[in-house]
Amino acid sequence: MDKIESPAESRKLLDKITHDLTRSIVKKDxxxxxWFFILIMFAGVGLWGWIIQFRxxxxxxxxxDYVSWGMYIANFVFFVAVSLIGFLISSALHLLKINWxxxxxxxAEQVAIAAVALAGVIIIMDMGRPDRFLNIFLHGRFASxxxxxxxxxxxxxxxxxxxFYIPLIPDLALMRDRMGNELPxxxxxLYTVLALGWKGKAEQYKIIYHAMRVLMLLIIPVGLSxxxxxxxxxxxxxRSGWDTAILGPYFVAGAFVAGTAAVIVxxxxxxxxxxxxxxxxxxxxxxxxxxxxxxxxxxxxxxxxEYLVPGYKMKLADGIHLNELFKGNFSGMxxxxxxxxxxxxxxxxxxxxxxxxxxxxxxxxAVMISAWFKRYIIVIPTLEHPFLPIQNVPEHFQHYSPTxxxxxxxxxxxxxxxxxxxxxAKLFPVITIWEYAEDQGIDKxxxxxxxxx
Amino acid sequence: xxxxxxxxxxxxxxxxxxxxxxxxxxxxxxxxxxKLLTSSGELVEVDKAQxxxxxxxxxxxxQKRGRLGLPGRSWVMVIDLSKCRNARECMKACQNHHQLRxxxxxxxxxxxxxxxxxxxxxxxxxxQHCDNPPCxxxxxxxATFKRDDGIVLIDNERCIGCRFCIAACPYSARVxxxxxxxxxxxxxxxxxxxxxxxxxxxxxxxxxxxxxxxxRDGKLPSCVSACPNGVYWFGDRNEDAxxxxxxxxxxxxxxxxxxxxxxxxxxxxxxxPRVYYLPPKDRAFPFQxxxxxxxxx
Numbered sequence: 001m002d003k004i005e006s007p008a009e010s011r012k013l014l015d016k017i018t019h020d021l022t023r024s025i026v027k028k029d030x031x032x033x034x035w036f037f038i039l040i041m042f043a044g045v046g047l048w049g050w051i052i053q054f055r056x057x058x059x060x061x062x063x064x065d066y067v068s069w070g071m072y073i074a075n076f077v078f079f080v081a082v083s084l085i086g087f088l089i090s091s092a093l094h095l096l097k098i099n100w101x102x103x104x105x106x107x108a109e110q111v112a113i114a115a116v117a118l119a120g121v122i123i124i125m126d127m128g129r130p131d132r133f134l135n136i137f138l139h140g141r142f143a144s145x146x147x148x149x150x151x152x153x154x155x156x157x158x159x160x161x162x163x164f165y166i167p168l169i170p171d172l173a174l175m176r177d178r179m180g181n182e183l184p185x186x187x188x189x190l191y192t193v194l195a196l197g198w199k200g201k202a203e204q205y206k207i208i209y210h211a212m213r214v215l216m217l218l219i220i221p222v223g224l225s226x227x228x229x230x231x232x233x234x235x236x237x238x239r240s241g242w243d244t245a246i247l248g249p250y251f252v253a254g255a256f257v258a259g260t261a262a263v264i265v266x267x268x269x270x271x272x273x274x275x276x277x278x279x280x281x282x283x284x285x286x287x288x289x290x291x292x293x294x295x296x297x298x299x300x301x302x303x304x305x306e307y308l309v310p311g312y313k314m315k316l317a318d319g320i321h322l323n324e325l326f327k328g329n330f331s332g333m334x335x336x337x338x339x340x341x342x343x344x345x346x347x348x349x350x351x352x353x354x355x356x357x358x359x360x361x362x363x364x365x366a367v368m369i370s371a372w373f374k375r376y377i378i379v380i381p382t383l384e385h386p387f388l389p390i391q392n393v394p395e396h397f398q399h400y401s402p403t404x405x406x407x408x409x410x411x412x413x414x415x416x417x418x419x420x421x422x423x424x425a426k427l428f429p430v431i432t433i434w435e436y437a438e439d440q441g442i443d444k445x446x447x448x449x450x451x452x453x
Numbered sequence: 454x455x456x457x458x459x460x461x462x463x464x465x466x467x468x469x470x471x472x473x474x475x476x477x478x479x480x481x482x483x484x485x486x487x488k489l490l491t492s493s494g495e496l497v498e499v500d501k502a503q504x505x506x507x508x509x510x511x512x513x514x515x516q517k518r519g520r521l522g523l524p525g526r527s528w529v530m531v532i533d534l535s536k537c538r539n540a541r542e543c544m545k546a547c548q549n550h551h552q553l554r555x556x557x558x559x560x561x562x563x564x565x566x567x568x569x570x571x572x573x574x575x576x577x578x579x580x581q582h583c584d585n586p587p588c589x590x591x592x593x594x595x596a597t598f599k600r601d602d603g604i605v606l607i608d609n610e611r612c613i614g615c616r617f618c619i620a621a622c623p624y625s626a627r628v629x630x631x632x633x634x635x636x637x638x639x640x641x642x643x644x645x646x647x648x649x650x651x652x653x654x655x656x657x658x659x660x661x662x663x664x665x666x667x668x669r670d671g672k673l674p675s676c677v678s679a680c681p682n683g684v685y686w687f688g689d690r691n692e693d694a695x696x697x698x699x700x701x702x703x704x705x706x707x708x709x710x711x712x713x714x715x716x717x718x719x720x721x722x723x724x725x726p727r728v729y730y731l732p733p734k735d736r737a738f739p740f741q742x743x744x745x746x747x748x749x750x
Binding site (some may be wrong): 036056057058059061064065066068069126127128129130132133136138140141143144145146147150167233234236237238239383386387388389391392393394397420444 | 563587611620630655698
């Protein structure tokens, strides 16, 4: 980018950028309050459901001895999947020096933090004895994939938080210096504390660049691990539909689809709500659309492998599982997932019209819903068909259907995740101001200037 | 009768602790009879005066001892499918012993048919106590474990209820306490016996333990003793001897499985079960009714 020579021009542009990108923080209206009210109310209802479950036992769910993992685990896998986007956009694309992805990276980190934090909460809500959670640390056995999962998920959460926070420091200082009269005192104090006395010196920037680079490299193995290890919770068993060697990469590919779609939806909401047309431009949606097609194609490849190979042989147990998916009880869900979640986005997003903000946001929402149901049909059908017959138990042991408590608790996770994203958006700029300003050709020295008035 | 009080297992001491305390005083002419459940599930009547609290090891000691197993032993079970007529006495005795609800089975008698034109038969299915157990591998907290005498046990004081072991078990041998267990109030205050997994606890796993508590007392497992038809043989592989629960006849284990072409369930999975099946050949009882259309694979 060319340097802008005139200082006045630079200052003017920086003022505009700062104003635009902090609008979400300054803005206060009824709609925001209403939104938070809805979020907290639904999250509260879900928590209440969890209290009932804790008192009565997991029997309030539709799960029983055969289908012993249900909607919670499906939902957990979904959240882990969505969180993987943080790694793809803010690390992989960054390291590949793909510049258009820069303004998207903070959105990706928001989504990653919210999703991975809730994944952890969901797994606790699925436990029969959440009061014994600490046993995992007191008696942890490193041979169990659950321990690997706990390890990588907490590590991923920490790295994601750092990847969110470190590039935020110059922005925090900027807001501390410039927005004294627009913000309530507590926010200003918060920024001052979090900015860690940032002065905008060259060596400070050097430290930030260095730290970010280290984190971006670190998050690659951790990011790949979270979803690979999550897939091993299933692949480590002997059951048809789970007992396959490609489950790891299959899950990772699926995670990129779900996460890309999630980021597109959030980007669209920010663009609309905070008037960020000039920042989340049509160009960004266009590129994100192409990225979505690409990850969908990779996922399609894994899907073909996953279903065609056992489908060709139709071994006894595999055959029962596949028949159930292709034309049995789960066929409706299966074809919905394959068509709306995979084929349709691949075909539609090849046309530039569908990569415009509104159409692609709608498609992405459909992809996300399909992605959720995809996890449902990964978890449940397999458990409904164990190797030995299900006998001498009540009818409802054979077929799983979620109860209202399970739905309440699952809704809790969604509303809680949205709450985290909303709070982050109300506290911190959704695009990295200093990085963006630099890309516009504004010299760094203007960033740490205090405005004269 | 005097030794009865001492031989009561944990399950036997179902009277409230206050009742037991009052009985420690010597009452010679009580005349009051009370009913008690013995560890084998029998209901017996005893004079109140003769009740004494059983000598039970403390919880930690019990758990430690339960993890070690019986030294030098290597327990095996042989199930003769030609003898089973679906009497389900094994299931009843087991559910009484282990405080299970009617839908919870440590042992489940299944109606089997291997292929379309093959003969149907009844198959009692306990935990297979695999030597390469998929369930203990995945446990994140070492709550389920394999002991040296071959038994796979559960510590329900440690189990976190993640149910990974249920997903991992190809034999569907594990059950979960989705609600408060059966008769929870009766078992309140009873010290946990890891070898019987009693009292059961809400939110934790349970499964067949080869009645490890009875083995310690030198008895056969509940199901083996309860069978009226001579289906079960149980014993020690190191001694190469198994005893029939009905006839009490003791034979050579290796000879029994060799002569009858015994097999293990789904041996292709590499789980190495300790439960051996004798094929349902020359069945003593005809198969009754219709084979269910449930999930057979």
